Amino acid sequence: MGLYPPNGGEIYYKGERIDNLSPKEMLPYRSKMQMVFQDPYASLNPRKTIKQTLEEPLRYHNQSLSNAEVVERIEEVMLQVGSDPKWISRMPHEFSGGQRQRISIARALVVAPEFIVADEPISALDVSIQAQILNLLMDAQEQRNLTYLFVAHDLSVVEHISTNVAVMYLGTVCELAETSLLFGEPKHPYTRALLSAIPRLDGQKVDRVRLTGEVPTPIHLPTGCVFHGRCPYVNKRCIEEIPELMQHIDGRKIACHAVEEDRI
Numbered sequence: 082m083g084l085y086p087p088n089g090g091e092i093y094y095k096g097e098r099i100d101n102l103s104p105k106e107m108l109p110y111r112s113k114m115q116m117v118f119q120d121p122y123a124s125l126n127p128r129k130t131i132k133q134t135l136e137e138p139l140r141y142h143n144q145s146l147s148n149a150e151v152v153e154r155i156e157e158v159m160l161q162v163g164s165d166p167k168w169i170s171r172m173p174h175e176f177s178g179g180q181r182q183r184i185s186i187a188r189a190l191v192v193a194p195e196f197i198v199a200d201e202p203i204s205a206l207d208v209s210i211q212a213q214i215l216n217l218l219m220d221a222q223e224q225r226n227l228t229y230l231f232v233a234h235d236l237s238v239v240e241h242i243s244t245n246v247a248v249m250y251l252g253t254v255c256e257l258a259e260t261s262l263l264f265g266e267p268k269h270p271y272t273r274a275l276l277s278a279i280p281r282l283d284g285q286k287v288d289r290v291r292l293t294g295e296v297p298t299p300i301h302l303p304t305g306c307v308f309h310g311r312c313p314y315v316n317k318r319c320i321e322e323i324p325e326l327m328q329h330i331d332g333r334k335i336a337c338h339a340v341e342e343d344r345i
Contacts, residue, residue: 082114082116082198083099083100083107084116086100087100094110094113094114094196111142112138112142112192112193112194113194113195113196114194114195114196114197114198115188115189115190115192115194115196115197115198116189116197116198116199116200117182117185117186117189117197117198117199117200117202118185118200118202119200119201119202119204119205120205121178121181121182121184121185121205122173122174122178122181124185125173125181125184125185125188126173127172127173127174129172129173130169130170130171130172131168131169131170131171131172131173131184132155132169132170134173134184134188135155135158135159135169135184135187135188135191136151136155138188138191138192139151139154139155139191139192142192143192154191155169155191156169158187158190158191159187161187161190161221161224162183162184162186162187162190162217162221163183163213163217164180164183164184164187168180168184177210178205178206178207178210179206179207179210179213179214182202182203182205182206182210182214183214183217185202186202186214186217186218186221190221190225193225194227195226195227195228196227196228196229196230197227197228197229197230198229198230198232199218199229199230199231199232200232201232201233201234202214202218202231203215203233203235203238204233204234204235211238215238215241215242218231218242219242229242231243236275236276236279237279239260240260240264243260244259244260245257245258245259245260246258246259246260246263246264248263248269248271248272248275250271250307250308251296251297251299251302251307251308252299252307253307253336254326254334254336255269255271255272255308255335255336255337256268256269256271256272256333256334256335256336256337257326257333257334257335258331258332258333258334259332259333262331262332262333263333264276268329268333268335268337268340268345269335269336269337269340270290270308270312270313270314270337270339270345271308271311271312273290274290274291274292277289277290278290290313292311293311294310294311295310295311296311297310304320304321305318305319305320305321305322305323305324306319306320306322306323306324306336306337306338312339314339314344314345315339316338316339316344318338319338319339322338324336324337324338324341327341
């Protein structure tokens with residue numbers, strides 16, 4: 082999103098590299114890409130009313146809009162996220178966590194983006210509110226043809242909302258696959274361990290994968306595969322050589338020497 086300059090790698094949006102663009106060159110992308118943060122209270126300016134919060138990005142990216150058109154767009158997006166347009170004169174501290182997150186989503190939607198980064202948007206909310214926000218995001222996706230990069234630790238939520246899932250360990254993509262494929266037949270040892278830990282209510286017996294060892298520090302990553310210190314299939318190559326994310330026959334991508342060598 083460009084909030085911090087990357088210290089490595091490259092970022093592409095629709096095939097065009099954007100991490101090396103100047104602030105002026107990035108402007109056309111700003112309205113196309115928006116973000117919903119984890120903590121809705123910290124991400125809203127406590128000194129601005131909801132109206133000020135929503136109209137600022139709208140006026141910045143659409144300077145030709147009249148005052149009436151701005152108010153109309155704000156009311157429209159407030160209704161879409163299930164909030165009362167009469168709330169726009171209030172301050173963020175006057176709302177509950179769920180209501181603040183709805184306002185944060187409205188701020189992201191008000192400029193009509195095509196791509197939204199949702200950084201654990203429901204983890205700071207009560208369980209009773211999480212489903213409402215999740216349904217709101219999915220409805221907005223369908224109505225506006227949005228693409229989400231949805232960051233989450235709750236695997237049931239990931240399975241519910243995602244079409245494709247990337248499993249990461251210490252900042253490295255271990256496995257990338259369609260949701261049904263990944264949850265139905267995980268390949269990477271770390272993916273298998275994650276999915277085996279999901280609590281089940283159907284009484285189905287699951288073979289738990291109990292990982293040993295300690296999680297390394299991301300500041301000093303281990304040599305070779307970042308997961309080799311906890312992997313039950315580790316060998317010398319895993320310790321010495323970093324696995325590449327390789328395409329497999331079923332379409333998924335996996336970074337694992339053991340899978341590549343058919344040791345799993």
